[in-house]
Amino acid sequence: MFEAYFGKYLEDQGIITKEQYQEVVVASQNSRVKLGLLAVAEGFMTEEEADEINDAQHRLDKRFGDIAVSRGYLTDSQVEYLLKKQGDSYLLFVQAMVERDILTLDEIQEHVKAYKKAEKLSDLDVDAIKSGDVDKIIPVLLRNCVISPVIKDYIALSARNIGRFIDRQFRIEMVDVVDQVSAPFAAAQVLDGDYKIFTGFFGEGEALKLIAEAYAKEEFEVIDIDVVDAACEFLNCNNGLFATKLSNEYVDVDMLPPILRDAPTCIKDDANIVKVPIYIRDQHVDLVICRESRWSLE
């Protein structure tokens, strides 16, 4: 995931062009084989077992390797071997840049130093982002705000599901706590029960369209209420997985009917709205989360 942040920095600084960035991202992603495919190719598991785990990931907020081990299809050491073989996505990104003579290794090192300074990132922060482990990355993105553990868990789970169901090429920018968020489109749902939590995607539309198309496996010609509906179905599934997680911790929440808006919408709540800027293929949408019930939606 570090490559998504660093690559964007290089592009914003004019060090590489948008086209070069996209080319390198595609090249590095193409060199990275999915873990299930690798496990089948290595003869560690059958295609049916890999499909079974892919299906299970629709209902469980767990990584492929963790489910495979829990079902006895892979051992811990096989998962470790496969992860090594799968390769480090940042190294693949660097390799793709060097192979294309876009930057040398020395230049990349210098730019990494400048990036860390510009973003005030420590070596530990960079290691956390490079790990690709959402649970380690989220605390780095939350350093500007104080939020409750339940919201932190929700952001981490949502990030995993965006990567799993929507697009691996996404990044989350610094999370902030704000008074209000406005957008031309909104797909939202309230969780009610032991906790009351407002959740929603607020955006210009292009990112919502990407979410909608990936989830519904359908192409949308225009951004309208159907796009918002499909994006909200993804949110509903995401919230279902979150409700399952809470239920395992003896916390009961129910999902209320979706809130679909294809007209300018604003959510307000004094210093209580958690805004998570998400970029999917460089299109921006905010994941908005709000605890308790003081918010107002206009």
Next chain:
Amino acid sequence: MAKVLIVDDSRTSRKILKGILESEGYDVIGEATNGQEGYDKYAELKPDVVTMDITMPVLDGISALKKIKGDFPEAKVVMVTAAGQKTKMVEAIRSGANEFVAKPFEPENLKAVIDKVVS
């Protein structure tokens, strides 16, 4: 082939469900966007099976299930749930739900469930 009524407030879910069911040879004879409309269409169309979303506006899926089962005890209703709706599933079983399918839909599982209910 069995006649199916789809009750779901989400256009996306209805479209995905209809696509899968029709490709498996089922006859989707109607769609409804909330529980009340679902009840009215059940009374009018008498399908072999209903797929009923749980979370819907106007009248939720469990209330619609109770209403349909109250007036038409022979009705066969498959509840559509998202993960994490355990409490609702228990309530639906107590209210006479015949089966469950979970979102996101898996075509093979959906077919197996509908086949089981209509056989």
